[in-house]
Amino acid sequence: MLEQLRRLTRRAQGDGALAPLLRSCHHLVSENGQANVYALALDVMERYRQLPAQRREAFFAALATEFSPEPERVLRTATRYAESPTAERLADLTSAVEPPRQELLRRVNRAPGGTAMLLAMRNDLLGLRKSHPELAAVDADFLHLLTSWFNPGFLRLERVDWQSSAALLEKIIKHEAVHEISGWNDLRRRLQPDRRCYAFFHPQLGDEPLIFVEVALVNDMADAVAPLIESEPDAAAASNARTAVFYSISNCQPGLRGVSLGNFLIKKVADQLKTELPQLKTFCTLSPIPGFARWLAQATDDDLKSEWKGALRRVAAWRQQCSNPQADDLQGANKALREDLQSLCARFLVQESHDKLGDPVARFHLDNGARLERINFAADLSRKGIKQSLGLMVNYLYDIGSVEARHQHFVDNKVSHSMAVKRLLKPRS
Template sequence: MLDELKSAARRFTDDRALRSLLLDCRRLLSERGEANSVAIAKGLVERLGSLPAEQQQPFFEHLSREFSPDPAAVLQVAQAYAEQPNADNLIRLTRLAEPPRQELMRRINRAPGGTASLVRMRHALLQRLPRQPELRSVEADLLHLLSSWFNPGFLQLRRVDWDSPAQLLEQIIRHEAVHEIDGWDDLRRRLQPDRRCFAFFHPQLPSEPLIFVEVALLPQMPAAIAPLIDKRSQPLGPSTYKVAAFYSISNCQPGLRGVSLGNFLIKRVAEELQREWPQLRCFCTLSPIPSLAAWLAREAEMTVPDTVKPAVRGRLIGAHALLQQQCGGDWSVLSQPARLAALPEDAQQALLRLAAFHLVHNTCGPQGDPVARFHLDNGARLERLNLHADLSRKGLKQSFGLMVNYLYDLDEVEAHHEAFVAGEVAHSRAVAKLI
């Protein structure tokens, strides 16, 4: 009985807190609220930051239902605009069609901590969307606003080095998503003279990196990741720097997923490095192929589009059959280092052929590799595939040890981007020969 009373009391308290929160949201949107917006918004930021997980769902549902446009009013003005498509009717339609919650979010953003609060709110929404797709409209409004507020023109590019604040260095270790940083010694090696780390920051989040990229300055294009992240390796001298290899890029703010940051970061860093080291002429990546193993596992029989030439089709089907035979129909055995190393040369070439086909022909489609899509859409060229390039557990599981170099030719990135948008993957002759 006592437990039931306590539970009822908690529900009553939670309901009252939620009603009070929604009332303040409406006050912030009112005319009187506009005059006192900073004070009200500050209170909302504090309350949203402490909102329990069980209250997030009803709060988001209220945002979706009660802070949406009035359908009847939108229809009326839309009909007026259809009959008379003049500037006045267009302005009225635009104002009425915009969800009131967008203005609510703008006013929350004016308060100290408002930007960070909205980024966290979108992260919580993204986690709920698979179970509550009806909240997509709220998430879309946040994405629309955050894409404007985190426009690269507002972002600050800063180099991260060993003298950076300890709090920032800890965040780099924590957020590294591609090649795990094994403690402070590992990080120190990644920040020595022949390495660079750059991050984007926003003025409203000055101590929190949004995204960062790690770069190795090398004499030649790298073919394997282990030498780049070996914390016992010795730094190279500046006279050897001819290639800048981007080997890791990590997002630090899950609430900014879908906001374009990485493409601008790579271009800005390339320009920064070229100013510091004019002898650099090659800007490339050493990138994983996270979709390769899963794609091959789905292909019980090799399916090749009708647009592919018969000779190429025959080579691909033969390569697929050869690899299937080598692994006994169980593709996962190729993630075992010993089995991978024991592959005969023709089977290794078969693996390269299938990987090249996957990257060139599938990247623009639904089965496309996300890393390939990122770099190719950013204007890079698919330059080279590398066997036995990542023998970590993750690299073996995802791509059977393969990695790829994407080349950023700063004079060609726009042309390559336009080609990718049109459905064409820019790739080198070496990659073409593999297929």
Template sequence: MMLKPLADAASSRGRRAALDLLSRRHSGGGTRALARVLDGCRRLLSERGEANSLAIAAELMPRLVALDDEARLRFFRHLADDFGPDPQGVLLAAQRFAEQPDAERLIALTAASEPPRQELLRRLNRAPGGTAGILRLRRALLAALRTQPGLAAVEADFLHLLSSWFNPGFLQMQPIDWRASAELLERLIEHEAVHEIQGWGDLRRRLQPDRRCFAFFHPQLPGEPLIFVEVALLPEMPAAIAPLIDPASPPRPARDFKVATFYSISNCEPGLKGVSLGNFLIKRVAEHLQRELPQLRSFCTLSPIPGFAAWLARDDAPAPPRWAQRVAAARETLTAAGGAAALGKGFDPVQCDGALREAIELLATVYLAHEAPTPRGDAVAKFHLGNGARLERLNWAGDLSRKGLKQSLGLMVNYLYDLRHVEEQHERFVHGEVSASRRIKRLP
């Protein structure tokens, strides 16, 4: 109800800023294009009729997406400076609510504090291709934010809206098999971020009956997977990745399907960074497989530990008091072997001596079981443990690829998803406690 005054205020400020900008800069193509875009944004915000609003948005979105890098950055600055809430209006509404905190004044305060740029994005989203265009804008905004911290409020508005529009309740989970379109299969090859797909033969093996792939799709982005997870159906919990992604391995018969292992999860849309999708996808897939294959006993992952080697190289990482002496001794063993940096070059877990292996396993267990809830924790561990999984087993020489050796000295880890306890274990992790199996709690 207060949007129109705010839009008018934003329009007035925006016109002054645009005129100032035009007077300072030469009349280049980027400047003219930006001026037309800003004028279109103000028209879109001030339009009352839905039909006209759609027409303006449909005309505006292609122009907005077509801005060059410099003009797009200036557009983001205009969003921050000219399409924010009116401070005086917010202050007045807040004072009135403080005097009498009833529903009417709360609604007025909420309307006053919402930036007009949020309504602008909502209206742009209604245009044909609007959702895809906004995702492209956010990709550019995230890149600009690295050197333009003043755009943080604009980014917060993008994230707020995208988190609503891409709520998992609106998303469609679909299995992907070899019969999918070539374009969709190419997306899988392009976006696989954990274990690179080595061409069509490799992909075909990953889509055999004992391998499954599931993805989330949005109704406004048909054929574009947002995130996908790859699953191996196995007789037991795996300890190494190579057999799972070996294109020459023979498919297993259905009678062997006892354990469903999530071995790769990849985001396809950088514009959705920070929007929670993966945790919902894993749970939905587990429930789907449990219905389809009731003989499955457990659901687990075979996961990398991408932050382990970097953590090992740190000297200031504290050890849990209970194991401080053992951790100190393990670090001394590591130092005697040349330190984490030396191990990262040509390290061979298969030829590693027993003392060094024990030291590395101890440190990896500490890293996963104690550091995960902290800012120093491993990103993959945070994802699965925060999703309600249990830290189940550490696997020596689980990933002997160059990437695996560099990031984690070849170690991999299993996280167990017990669907009966995921909510309870999620709550524990939120409060700083890692749910772990007995073998993990004992430490090596």
């Protein structure tokens, strides 16, 4: 795999568009004068911006080969440190193992617009990772630096409301990834006094949100999403509400994949809501299960213990009979089918959430210290909801006092779940 990167790098060195970019990168890393650093960083950014998309894989290949640590120096300093592990020799070893491309990225970040450019670069890199897994080391350097620069301590939390700028509101519509916003009227409903929207912002990205969460202020834990989005506004509900339902969390920056922001966002919003509305007692989500239908389609009798085979076969027979289920099919489903689907979903979430093919939303909330509280049938009857999870949705409960213990529970390869979910883990025969 390394040889493939070297071939791409050799090709880049003779490329009329790419070779000047690489020369600028080398100059930027070696430059000592601060004024020249800015100029060179701007030059690197502009040359990358003009680089055709099909040549960017060669650029990242060059980062992987020409801007990596020198093996001889690493071995030499590691040997010296092993012989005498002093602080000075540890510092030498740390310097030797750090890839020069990290300093390249730091210097790009100093220039105006540099942070946004690095996010765009990483987005391009992520698109290449599947076909070029050998670029993992380059991606690890991006992730390492972005995790530091986007530490929640550097971010500001801001409420988004109808008085926010039109440009920001348009971005909320554009980036909503869970429940599509159909237009300005739909957005306005989500910003009424009985609803909340909060976003994280970074000082280098201005009015560009990183991630945002939508909250419904209601009396009880919600079991369907349509009432949260389509119901008439109730101005008095906020002051009387006892439950805050987080029903949508959307990332706006693909280049930040792997940088954990959502958990901090939920905790900060919960703290802010508790301060504003001290009568709130329950903080929970109404979450999609985007991996459920896929897992169900791939599950076989051999994948499940014998006690689950009956439910699996009955659901498979229903899906064969109803190959393209619609909202009416789910609303009219009999009690037995509902129980089978809910039981299989409970089994999926409790027993598969630590697996790479487990549900990503479940993994996110459980790792953040939430408890799997309830599985709701016919909760999302949109086309997307039916396709991904056959209309099921989940409530995750955030009991603020138990978050750390439940996070550790998940780290220990266990899933915190309620008695209601536990009962679903006993399928009917």
